[in-house]
Amino acid sequence: MQFILLILVVCLAIALLATIWPLFVFLALIVVAYKIYEVVYFNGKKFLSIKEKIQAHIDDCNxxxxxxxxxKSTSLVVNRTDYGEAEYHDASRWNVKREALKNQKYAPYIYDCSRTVCDNARRQPFKYVCKYFGIKADEPTLERFEAALNDFSAVEDGKVSLKKEREQIMTSIDADVPFLIKKFSGKKLEAKLGFDEVDFSTLYFPKYEFKYVSAGGNTSTKYDVVMDIDNLNRFVTFLSEKIKFKKSAAGQRALMTSGLRQYIKERDHFTCRYCGASISKEPNLLLEIDHIVPVSKGGLTTEDNLQT
Structure with missing residues (x-):
């Protein structure tokens, strides 16, 4: 009986394939034809002339x-001692081996700790980051975190400018590019034009990680303190309050938050007070905020002492 059913299923499958195989052939021919069309277009004079016309703008974007x-490569502060690395061997019986323990390795931004420390780090992340990653509340440390904040703020501003610039370039050639190419080969079109691949994610933000793994390896918990723009702003303020030097040079620099920078840029109409360069003229311009009277000479971080 089963053999007969098998024969029937095979016969039905053959009949079905005999019915629909022309459709598969037709679809395959369409795909092949489009690929040929794509190759011809990207090697044609019209596309090459479009690419040549916007090459300078693409180079600016890149x-x-x-x-x-x-x-993005800016690194944060960590002063943990590296005690070396030992080779792990587990001679336990097979049913009590714990892979989580075997995979534990030294990493400067990961702290393997007790469950209590892990829970406390969740409640007071900045305090425990300082304590267990050797971050001292002093002027050099504050300056390094402020530098990281400046760099990451510039990254986020730059990503907005870059996205806008790419969109403007693609819009400028929209009428010259065939519909099929825009519809089915958008990514390839950008690559053929010469655009570098762009990462608009925020995965570059560094993080301090507290990780707990039980003695047997069955239970694990971790908390990540991600130093994004918001956390960096708050951490700079935390350090400033902790070391209590608001009127010192480093303390004045700590008052230069991203919100204040944005306010000064808007007040100055996104135009450099020194040379007159403006975002309206140069969309990719990354502006900085300076003290008119330098902090080293007693200048304060106040609106009237700041300029773009």
Missing amino acids: DLNQHIEDL
Whole structure:
């Protein structure tokens, strides 16, 4: 009986394939034809002329993209001692081996701790980051975190400018690009034009990680303190309050928050007070905020002593 059913199923499958195989052939021919059309278009004079016309703008975009990627490489402070590394061997019986313990390795931004420390780090992350990652509340540390905040703020501003610039370039050639290419080969079109691949994610933000793994390896918990723009702003304020030097040079620099920077840029109409360069003229321009009277000479971080 089963053999007969098998024969029937095979016969039905053959009949079905005999009915629909022309459709598969037709679809395959369409795909092949489009691929040929795609190759011909991207190697044609019309596309090459479009690419040549906007090459300077694409180069500007790629330069900005590279600058953004360079800023992302900013590293944060960590002063943990490296005690070396030992090789792990587990001679336990097979049913009590714990892979989580085997995979534990030294990493400067990961602290393997007790469950209590892990829970406390969740409630007071900044305090425990300072305590267990060797971050001292002093002027050099504050300056490094402020520098990281400046770089990451510039990255986020640059990403907005870059996205806008790319959209403007693609809009400028929209009428010259065939509909099929825009519809089915959008990513390839950007690559063929010469755009570098852009990462608009926020995964570059560094983090301090507190991780607990039980003795047997069955239970694990971790808390990540991600130093994004908001957390960096708050951490700079935390350090400033902790070391209590609001009137010192480093304390004045700590008052330069991203919100204050944005306010000064808007007040100055996004125009450099020194050279007159403006975002309206140079969309990819990354503006900085300076003290008119330098902090080193007693200048304060106040609105009337700041300029773009």
